[in-house]
Amino acid sequence: MSPAPFRSLISLTSALVCVFSAGAAQAQPPAAPAAPPSWQQGRNAEQEKSPLHPFAIEVTGKTAMLLPVDKLKVPAGFKVEVWAEGLPGARSMALGSKGTVFVGTRQLKDVYAIVDRGGKREVKTILKDLDSPNGVVFSRGTLYVAERHRITRYDGIESRLDSPPEAKVVVDGLDPQKQPGHFWKFLALGPDGKLYYNVGAPGNIVMPAYFQAGISRVDPRTGIIENYAQGVRNSVGFDWHPQTRQLWFTNHGRDWLGDESPNDTLHVATRKGQHFGYPYCHQGDTLDPEFGKNRSCSEFTPPALKLGAHIAPIGMRFYSGKMFPAEYQNNIFIAMRGSWNRAIKQGYDVTRVSFDADGKPKMEPFLTGFLVDEKADPPMWGRPNDVMVMRDGSLLVSDDQNGIIYRVSYAGK
Amino acid sequence: MSGRGRNSASAAAMFAAALCFFHGAIAEEVPRKAQACVLCHGPGGNSTDPAMPSLAGQPAQFISMQLFMFREGNRKDPQMSPMASSLSNADMNELAAYFSRQKPAAASHATASENAAAGRRLSEQHHCVQCHGPALLGLQHIPRLAGQQFAYLRTQLRGFKDKTRADFDGNMTSAAELLSEKDIEILADYLSGLAPSRD
Secondary structure, eight states, rough: OOHHHHHHHHHHHHHHHHHHHHHHOOOOOOOOOOOOGGGTTOOOOGGGOOOOOOOOOOOOOGGGGGGGGGBOOOOOOOEEEEEOOOTTTEEEEEOOOOEEEEEEEEESEEEEEEETTTEEEEEEEEEEEEEEEEEEEEEEEEEEEEEEOEEEEEEGGGTTTOOOOOOOEEOOSSSSOOOOSSSSOOOOOOOTTTTTEEEEOSSSSSOTTTTTTTTEEEEETTTTTEEESSSOSOOOOEEEEEOOEEEEEEEEEOOOOOTTEEEEEEEEEOSTTTOOOOOTETTEEOOEEEEETTGGGGGGGSEEEEEEEEOEEEEEEEEEOOOOOOGTTEEEEEEEHHHHSSSSSOOEEEEEEEEOTTTTTEEEEBOOBOOTTTTTTOBBBEEEEEEEOOTOOEEEEEEEEOOOOEEEEEEEO | OOHHHHHHHHHHHHHHHHHHHHHOOOSSOEEEEEEEEHHHHHGGGGGOOSSOOOOTTTHHHHHHHHHHHHHHHOOOOOTTTHHHHHHHHHHHHHHHHHHHHSOOOOOOOOOHHHHHHHHHHHHHHHTHHHOOOOOSSSSSOOOTTTTHHHHHHHHHHHHHTOOSSSSSSSSHHHHTTTHHHHHHHEEEEEEEEHSSSSO
16 A cells, blocks of 8 residues: 555546546546446456356246256156245245245245145245245244344244244344345254354455354354354355264355366364354365465365365255165255356256265265256256255255255165 | 127237237237237337337246236336236246247337447446346346337336336346446437347
8 A cells, every 4th residue: 555645646646637638538537337246246357258147046936847857867766756836936944843844035035834735735925025034944843034134933833824923033133234245044953952044255255244254053042142153155054963963064165266166165163163264265275366365274174075166055964864775874965056157067956975984075966957058058947955854754955946846755776 | 708808808819910910020829918018018029119118039037027026016116016916926927938939129219329339338337248148138037128118228227226126136236326327328229229139
């Protein structure tokens, strides 16, 4: 930065230049370049002509009849079918004690309930006019909903789906700035009885405030909040290992560092207070060109697994159901919503992460067929968003692009 | 349905058919649900009223999203809000599919010669081409601007700038923020005169 006297000299000079140029050309004053949309933040000069752009969901939903659902593929012995439709924007799922499936939305304002009536499923919109009600958790008769700005509870909801109770606030004031950013929330109930939620980064690559770019938790009995994990750009899926009880979470890496960099990641938090790198270090080993100056990746906890660049991992669950073959026990299923910030698209599937004898994770595709043409715009017809294990051990997969929920089951050879 | 209803429906269909004949561009019968739309948006969704947007050849996802926003109250308009209020998601998808299949009529607006280069420059400077595409033809949920009605474009840009026009993801509000009234005039004039399709 130039010392103060020089700064005033510079402004004086530029003011004079402006007066002269305005007088001489009689044209409009040179307009300041418009602020780009937030998803373009962090592009370099070369990328300004990039045709890459995020994809919008079908806000009115799409019926499975008009979609190539027969192209969906699962491993031998498994079967995939359309389980419910007519849930535009369907994202996070939670299972009620009476079997109701609750579904949150991000770009809509609704929470849905799906009631299974002897194989015929009825979809009800039970909550309306919420602010990005993305996170849903069900526990002991209560539905918890995470909106951008608050977490609320709806007690005894499963017996009152047609006249839900008033929302009771667990915690409010979670979105003080009301600015664009990764502030829709995933919500999960920890083994400690606390509700865990993300507050993402306020942009693609920016310095977050102390309460941003992390995972926090709130005790629903007291409303007391704590930061749990830091340096997490945006995690919209987490679960606890059924045996170690450690928190595992997916994370979205930054955009505009190229097709192959950085990877989106899968992490494990072994304790409270770890820092996972954002905005300084990405994927455990790549310093950010701007924020990484004078930092080292060794300061931060590295990921357990690199998932692929811009692949967009969303919901994840450990599998502890009884239906799938034994080797699937304690595997992780991750819904990959798919890349946009990449010339050759990837993701758009449900990925299985298994562990070898040393606990080393590896990934392979499990449910595929949503991606049609990796070079097309759009490249896909559907986007997996969350996964949830049902009581019978089958796996539900939500697709927010179309508002459809699929069911994957195993029938053996 | 009453006899009278049937008569007025067939009269409307005949009227539409006559218009189709004159425009010569519409290959398919106007579906029932779309008959009210074409009264203002023009036959096949090709508007001839500068204040009314053309729907012909707009991306289906764009049309269904706008209808959704009118129904949900994000977008408000004295004519469109009541029209959309009774539409189901399936109705919206059907209307979107129909209008997206119609061929856009050639642009009727002539861009003032001094605005052609200036308009192009503004469309690049303000990132219009980034989302709407290099020829401003739109894709997915992003509308075609090329050949759209002049007064309509100007009203929308003013609305985004004044933050009175709802915006699905904030991109347009951010893009229009730094436009001057003169920029808006030039952009609308430029966009309206562009060819509305590649062929």
